[in-house]
Amino acid sequence: MILGANSAMGRPKGRTEKAELAENAILEASAFCIGNEGIEAASITRIAERAEVSRALVAHYFPKKEELFEKVIVYIARMGVETIDLSAENLGADPAGKILVIVRENMEFFMKRKHYYRCFILFYHFASIDARLRKINTQFYDRAVERMSGPVLELNPKLTSDTIKLWSEILYRGYFFSIQRYFTVEHNRSAENWRSDAEQEIGLMIKTIRQLKS
Amino acid sequence: MILGANSAMGRPKGRTEKAELAENAILEASAFCIGNEGIEAASITRIAERAEVSRALVAHYFPKKEELFEKVIVYIARMGVETIDLSAENLGADPAGKILVIVRENMEFFMKRKHYYRCFILFYHFASIDARLRKINTQFYDRAVERMSGPVLELNPKLTSDTIKLWSEILYRGYFFSIQRYFTVEHNRSAENWRSDAEQEIGLMIKTIRQLKS
The missing domain is CATH 1.10.357.10 (Tetracycline Repressor, domain 2)
Incomplete structure (x- = not known):
C-alpha cells in the first residue's frame, strides 16, 4: 500500500536516520524546483544547490532522474x-x-x-x-x-x-x-x-x- | 469575451481564409505536440513538421514561442x-x-x-x-x-x-x-x-x- 501511513513512517531495514534525512532534503528540494520552475528546469545541479548537498549525493540516492x-x-x-x-x-x-x-x-x-x-x-x-x-x-x-x-x-x-x-x-x-x-x-x-x-x-x-x- | 462563440467564429478584418486555415493547422499541430510530448519538446521544427508547413510560416504567425x-x-x-x-x-x-x-x-x-x-x-x-x-x-x-x-x-x-x-x-x-x-x-x-x-x-x-x- 503506497500510502499506508505506517509503512511510510517505518524506516526500511539498514537505513540510517542520517540517510533518511538526506533523502528527504533532496525530495523537498526537488518538489520546490519542479513545482516552481517546471520539471525540465529541475536539474540535478539545481536540486543539489537547493538541498545544500553535493551533486554526487543526489545521484547516489536518485540515480535515474526519470524516477x-x-x-x-x-x-x-x-x-x-x-x-x-x-x-x-x-x-x-x-x-x-x-x-x-x-x-x-x-x-x-x-x-x-x-x-x-x-x-x-x-x-x-x-x-x-x-x-x-x-x-x-x-x-x-x-x-x-x-x-x-x-x-x-x-x-x-x-x-x-x-x-x-x-x-x-x-x-x-x-x-x-x-x-x-x-x-x-x-x-x-x-x-x-x-x-x-x-x-x-x-x-x-x-x-x-x-x-x-x- | 475570450470565449464568445460569435467573436471566435468571426474572422478579423483583413484576414484571408487561407491565413486562417494555416494558423489553425499550426495550432492543431501545436496542441498535438504539446499534449503528447510536453511543452519543452514542442519545438518550432516539430510543430512545422506536424502541420506540414515551413518553419518560417510558424514563426510568421507565432513570433514568440511563449505566446x-x-x-x-x-x-x-x-x-x-x-x-x-x-x-x-x-x-x-x-x-x-x-x-x-x-x-x-x-x-x-x-x-x-x-x-x-x-x-x-x-x-x-x-x-x-x-x-x-x-x-x-x-x-x-x-x-x-x-x-x-x-x-x-x-x-x-x-x-x-x-x-x-x-x-x-x-x-x-x-x-x-x-x-x-x-x-x-x-x-x-x-x-x-x-x-x-x-x-x-x-x-x-x-x-x-x-x-x-x-
Missing part, C-alpha cells in the same frame, strides 16, 4: 496523508465534523505548501500520458474516497454501499476541486474567505446526504 | 465552446436533458481529442504559476458555470441565486472531474460504461436539485 519525479509525488502524498490522518485521530463523534476536518486539513496542507500542489497538478498531466503514474494516482484516489466513506455512512446509516461510494466521491471532488480552483482561478479575496466558502459547500452536501432516503 | 501555448489553449477552448453550444441549440424544453447534453458533449469533446485534454491539464499547472494564464482560466470557469445556471433555475424555480450558482458549480465540477479522472485514473472498462456512470452521477444531482426547498 525522481515519481518519488517526489509519493513523498508529498505520504506527507499529506500523515498530516491529515494525525488531525483526524482527535476528532469527536460527529461525522459532519470529521468530514469538515478532512477537507480543512487537505486545503491547509496545499495552501501552506504551494509548490507541492504545483507538483501534483503536473503529475496529473503526466498521469494522463504515462500508465505507471496513472496507477499511482489510482491508489491516491481510492484512498481519499475510502477515507470519506466512514463518516458518510455515519451521517446516514440508511445509505446503500453504492450511494456511500458515490457521495464519498462527490465530497472528495468537492475539496479537490476547491483546491484546484484556488490555485488556477483568480480570486480577489483572502484565503480565509475562500476556505469558508468551500466549507459552506461541503456543509450543503452534508445536509443533502442526511436527507437521502437510500 | 503559442496561450493561443493553443484559447483555440481548444473556442473549439470546445462552439461544439457544445451548437449541440445545445437543438435541445428540447427539459432542463435535465439540457444538463445531460452539456455534460455528454464536454466529455465526448475531450475523449475524442485526448491531446486537447493533455494540453489543458498542463495549462492548469502553468495557471497555478502564471497570473496571466490564471486570468484566462477564470474566464473559462465563469463561462462554464454560467452555461449551467440556466437549466438549474429551470429545474427548480424556487432556488435563490446563490443556490443556483452553487449547484451550477457542483454540476460543472462533476463533469470536469469525471473527465480528469478518466484521463488520470486507471479504469478497466469501456468509455461507454465510464460515461454512463458519470451520467448517473449527474442524474442523482439533478434529482437532488429538484427536491431542494430554496
Whole structure:
C-alpha cells in the first residue's frame, strides 16, 4: 500500500536516520524546483544547490532522474496523508465534523505548501500520458474516497454501499476541486474567505446526504 | 469575451481564409505536440513538421514561442465552446436533458481529442504559476458555470441565486472531474460504461436539485 501511513513512517531495514534525512532534503528540494520552475528546469545541479548537498549525493540516492519525479509525488502524498490522518485521530463523534476536518486539513496542507500542489497538478498531466503514474494516482484516489466513506455512512446509516461510494466521491471532488480552483482561478479575496466558502459547500452536501432516503 | 462563440467564429478584418486555415493547422499541430510530448519538446521544427508547413510560416504567425501555448489553449477552448453550444441549440424544453447534453458533449469533446485534454491539464499547472494564464482560466470557469445556471433555475424555480450558482458549480465540477479522472485514473472498462456512470452521477444531482426547498 503506497500510502499506508505506517509503512511510510517505518524506516526500511539498514537505513540510517542520517540517510533518511538526506533523502528527504533532496525530495523537498526537488518538489520546490519542479513545482516552481517546471520539471525540465529541475536539474540535478539545481536540486543539489537547493538541498545544500553535493551533486554526487543526489545521484547516489536518485540515480535515474526519470524516477525522481515519481518519488517526489509519493513523498508529498505520504506527507499529506500523515498530516491529515494525525488531525483526524482527535476528532469527536460527529461525522459532519470529521468530514469538515478532512477537507480543512487537505486545503491547509496545499495552501501552506504551494509548490507541492504545483507538483501534483503536473503529475496529473503526466498521469494522463504515462500508465505507471496513472496507477499511482489510482491508489491516491481510492484512498481519499475510502477515507470519506466512514463518516458518510455515519451521517446516514440508511445509505446503500453504492450511494456511500458515490457521495464519498462527490465530497472528495468537492475539496479537490476547491483546491484546484484556488490555485488556477483568480480570486480577489483572502484565503480565509475562500476556505469558508468551500466549507459552506461541503456543509450543503452534508445536509443533502442526511436527507437521502437510500 | 475570450470565449464568445460569435467573436471566435468571426474572422478579423483583413484576414484571408487561407491565413486562417494555416494558423489553425499550426495550432492543431501545436496542441498535438504539446499534449503528447510536453511543452519543452514542442519545438518550432516539430510543430512545422506536424502541420506540414515551413518553419518560417510558424514563426510568421507565432513570433514568440511563449505566446503559442496561450493561443493553443484559447483555440481548444473556442473549439470546445462552439461544439457544445451548437449541440445545445437543438435541445428540447427539459432542463435535465439540457444538463445531460452539456455534460455528454464536454466529455465526448475531450475523449475524442485526448491531446486537447493533455494540453489543458498542463495549462492548469502553468495557471497555478502564471497570473496571466490564471486570468484566462477564470474566464473559462465563469463561462462554464454560467452555461449551467440556466437549466438549474429551470429545474427548480424556487432556488435563490446563490443556490443556483452553487449547484451550477457542483454540476460543472462533476463533469470536469469525471473527465480528469478518466484521463488520470486507471479504469478497466469501456468509455461507454465510464460515461454512463458519470451520467448517473449527474442524474442523482439533478434529482437532488429538484427536491431542494430554496
